[in-house]
Amino acid sequence: MSNHRSWMYCRLDTFGYVSSEFKQGVDDFIDFAFSHVSYVFDNTIRCPCLKCANGEFHNRDVVEYHLYSWGFVGGYYAWSSHGESISGNLERVESSRSRDDPVNPYQSMVVDCDFGYNDFNRSGGTDENVEELPNPKAREFFSLLKDADESLWTGCKKHSKLSAVSQLLNCKSECNMSDSSYDRFISIVKDMLPEDEKLPTNFYRTKKMDSLGLGYKKIPACPNNCMLFYKESESLNECSVCGHPRYKPRKSSSSKHKDVPFKVLRYLPLTPRLQRLYMSSKTAKHMSWHEFNQSPEGEMRHPVDSEAWQQFNRTHPEFAHECRNVRLDLCTDGFNPFGPNAKP
Structure with missing residues (x-):
C-alpha cells in the first residue's frame, strides 16, 4: 500500500477503466477494515464510497462494488471509521505536503466547519461523471472557499476577503461595537483601501457573507x-x-x-453543536479519546472508568459499539432538579 495512499483518488486509468493499483488498494482496505472486529457489525462495515460517505453499513461485496463505481469520499486518508488511529495517519498526510505549499488557515477553517461539504460529497458532486448541480449548502461552501482564496485587493498578500471579514467581526465582538459603529468604521477602512477592494459595505452585508457560525x-x-x-x-x-x-x-x-x-x-440547538465537534479534525479525535486511551487497572481518570458507564454499555450494547456516539450527563453543581426548589 502506498505510504500516502495516493491510489485512493486515482480510480481510473488513462483508458477509463478501474486501475489495477486502485483494485489492489481496495482489497487491502477491505482486509484492513474487517480485521478490526470492533468496527464490524453483523459482517458489515461502514462504506466509505462517495455516495455512502461512511454513513451506511454494507457487506464486503457491496463495499467493493461501491468503491469501484464511485471511489472514496473526499479526504478519507485516515481510516478512522474502520479502526485506524487518527493521529498517526494525519502525520503522514501532513508530511506529504510540499514544503513550499503554504497552508491557508481560513480555507481549512471552512472545510472543517461547513456542513455543506459533506452534503456535497454525498450528492456525488465531485465525481467526474456526475453533472448534478451542487445543493444550496454546497454552493455556499464553495463561495466561502472562493472568499478564502480571493485577495482583499489586487496584489494583497496578507489578507484574503474571508480573513479580513473574520478579523473585523472578531474585533466587533471583543470591543462590543454597535452595528452603527461598525458601519462607520468599515466605511473609513474602505476609503483607505485601493479602489478594487472587496470588503462588504456594512455589517448586514458582512453577516450575509460569513455563514460559519451556528445559528x-x-x-x-x-x-x-x-x-x-x-x-x-x-x-x-x-x-x-x-x-x-x-x-x-x-x-x-x-x-x-x-x-x-x-x-x-x-x-441554541444541541445536535448541530455536537455534530460540529466531529467536523473539525482538531476536536474530532478528542470525542473518541475514551476508546483509544484506556486507563490502567484500578485507576479512574475518565467517566468511562466508572461503573455507571460500564452498566450503560451492558444495557445498550449496540449504542456502545460505536465509540463516536455521544453520552450526555446532567451536571447540577449541588442543585437537585427533582427537589422542591425545582418547582416554580
Whole structure:
C-alpha cells in the first residue's frame, strides 16, 4: 500500500477503466477494515464510497462494488471509521505536503466547519461523471472557499476577503461595537483601501457573507416566565397562565409592521453543536479519546472508568459499539432538579 495512499483518488486509468493499483488498494482496505472486529457489525462495515460517505453499513461485496463505481469520499486518508488511529495517519498526510505549499488557515477553517461539504460529497458532486448541480449548502461552501482564496485587493498578500471579514467581526465582538459603529468604521477602512477592494459595505452585508457560525432559534416567551409560545402553544396571543399579552402594542395599524414579542428566548440547538465537534479534525479525535486511551487497572481518570458507564454499555450494547456516539450527563453543581426548589 502506498505510504500516502495516493491510489485512493486515482480510480481510473488513462483508458477509463478501474486501475489495477486502485483494485489492489481496495482489497487491502477491505482486509484492513474487517480485521478490526470492533468496527464490524453483523459482517458489515461502514462504506466509505462517495455516495455512502461512511454513513451506511454494507457487506464486503457491496463495499467493493461501491468503491469501484464511485471511489472514496473526499479526504478519507485516515481510516478512522474502520479502526485506524487518527493521529498517526494525519502525520503522514501532513508530511506529504510540499514544503513550499503554504497552508491557508481560513480555507481549512471552512472545510472543517461547513456542513455543506459533506452534503456535497454525498450528492456525488465531485465525481467526474456526475453533472448534478451542487445543493444550496454546497454552493455556499464553495463561495466561502472562493472568499478564502480571493485577495482583499489586487496584489494583497496578507489578507484574503474571508480573513479580513473574520478579523473585523472578531474585533466587533471583543470591543462590543454597535452595528452603527461598525458601519462607520468599515466605511473609513474602505476609503483607505485601493479602489478594487472587496470588503462588504456594512455589517448586514458582512453577516450575509460569513455563514460559519451556528445559528439559534427564537421562541417568544411570557414576560413573567410562565410559558413559552412553542409547539402546541405557538398560535396563542396571550399567556395561558397569567393572561399577559404575547406582543407589544402596535404603534401603527399598518400590516407592514411585524408584531414584536415582549420577551424572546434564544434557543441554541444541541445536535448541530455536537455534530460540529466531529467536523473539525482538531476536536474530532478528542470525542473518541475514551476508546483509544484506556486507563490502567484500578485507576479512574475518565467517566468511562466508572461503573455507571460500564452498566450503560451492558444495557445498550449496540449504542456502545460505536465509540463516536455521544453520552450526555446532567451536571447540577449541588442543585437537585427533582427537589422542591425545582418547582416554580
